[in-house]
Amino acid sequence: MASEPPPPNLDDIEQRLKKARPAAVEERTDIVDRPKAMGMAFRVSVELVSALAVSVGIGWLIDSWLGIGPWAMVVMFFFGAAAGILNVYRVVEGLGFGRWTKEPPPGDK
Amino acid sequence: MASEKAIDPLHQFEIKRLIPIKIGDLDLSFTNSSLWMVIAIAAVTVFLVVGMRRRALVPGRWQSMAEVSYEFIAGMISDNVGSAGRQYFPFIFTLFMFILFGNMLGMVPYSFTYTSHIIVTFGMAIVVFLGVTIVGFVYHGAHFLSYFVPKGVPKFMLLLMVPIEVLSYLTRPVSLSIRLFANMMAGHTMLKVFAAFTVMLGVFGIAPLAVNVALTGFEFLVAFLQAYVFTVLTCIYLNDAIHLH
Numbered sequence: 001m002a003s004e005p006p007p008p009n010l011d012d013i014e015q016r017l018k019k020a021r022p023a024a025v026e027e028r029t030d031i032v033d034r035p036k037a038m039g040m041a042f043r044v045s046v047e048l049v050s051a052l053a054v055s056v057g058i059g060w061l062i063d064s065w066l067g068i069g070p071w072a073m074v075v076m077f078f079f080g081a082a083a084g085i086l087n088v089y090r091v092v093e094g095l096g097f098g099r100w101t102k103e104p105p106p107g108d109k
Numbered sequence: 110m111a112s113e114k115a116i117d118p119l120h121q122f123e124i125k126r127l128i129p130i131k132i133g134d135l136d137l138s139f140t141n142s143s144l145w146m147v148i149a150i151a152a153v154t155v156f157l158v159v160g161m162r163r164r165a166l167v168p169g170r171w172q173s174m175a176e177v178s179y180e181f182i183a184g185m186i187s188d189n190v191g192s193a194g195r196q197y198f199p200f201i202f203t204l205f206m207f208i209l210f211g212n213m214l215g216m217v218p219y220s221f222t223y224t225s226h227i228i229v230t231f232g233m234a235i236v237v238f239l240g241v242t243i244v245g246f247v248y249h250g251a252h253f254l255s256y257f258v259p260k261g262v263p264k265f266m267l268l269l270m271v272p273i274e275v276l277s278y279l280t281r282p283v284s285l286s287i288r289l290f291a292n293m294m295a296g297h298t299m300l301k302v303f304a305a306f307t308v309m310l311g312v313f314g315i316a317p318l319a320v321n322v323a324l325t326g327f328e329f330l331v332a333f334l335q336a337y338v339f340t341v342l343t344c345i346y347l348n349d350a351i352h353l354h
Contacts (some may be wrong), residue, residue: 050283051289054276054279079272082276083273087284
């Protein structure tokens with residue numbers, strides 16, 4: 001076979017790597033952050049709506065079971081709104097519903 | 110062609126019976142949705158089995174992909190649940206691969222996206238919800254109910270807080286399933302609408318075509334992201350059940 005090119009100088013490579021690294025890292029966080037924010041916005045809206053839907057549904061079931069007019073539904077509406085806001089609060093507070101929102105999971109690792 | 114018909118972007122979600130099966134009043138037909146679930150499971154199996162066939166110390170392309178997906182979920186579990194979650198790895202890994210392949214196969218033209226049907230996503234979400242609740246009761250017994258009693262709240266406020274906490278807990282399967290289903294359905298509908306515009310506008314269709322190219326890329330991102338979100342929330346719920354407060 002033909003003669004191979006001389007091996008590149010290691011110091012030279014390291015210099016070039018050092019120059020390239022911070023730029024590459026910056027680029028990556030840029031790409032990662034945007035979909036995360038999008039997903040977060042969507043999650044918040046879904047949390048709010050689904051909590052309301054579940055509670056009003058339960059209220060409606062209680063109503064048709066006991067036959068007490070719209071009252072269970074009305075009461076459950078307010079509970080559902082509170083639950084929805086609680087859910088949104090948990091999503092926004094940290095990443096997830098967990099009670100351990102800011103510190104790492106308790107127990108073993 | 111499309112200009113003669115009205116735009117029908119929801120047509121792609123239609124369930125078709127491929128092999129009608131009827132037992133009593135139950136319709137157990139093998140539908141196009143079932144077909145794509147079988148394809149997804151076959152694809153996952155081929156991907157993992159063929160990828161790991163050689164078990165090289167220095168992995169090739171397929172083996173790397175199989176290993177990356179394994180390590181991704183293993184890392185997710187140890188980050189979110191800790192070592193107590195390791196025994197649930199098979200379930201969570203299966204869940205992730207099933208959703209991911211369902212979403213990704215849905216991006217193939219003329220295919221069917223089973224994750225765009227709420228009954229499918231709700232089925233998965235309710236399994237997660239019931240499973241996590243059972244895990245909580247197995248670990249803590251009746252003490253698990255203290256999960257619904259927030260700490261540091263005055264007694265009279267508990268009358269309000271406990272129902273709210275219970276409702277917030279009951280919301281989980283609904284929000285989990287709606288998030289996945291709505292994302293997939295909205296994205297695919299939008300793709301179809303813009304594709305129809307491209308055909309209808311003829312030469313001027315270049316603008317919606319450009320939008321559609323961008324949307325397609327975005328859909329791939331959503332397909333992955335939603336599989337990720339579903340799995341990571343499963344992990345977080347599991348952590349809540351195992352570690353309580």
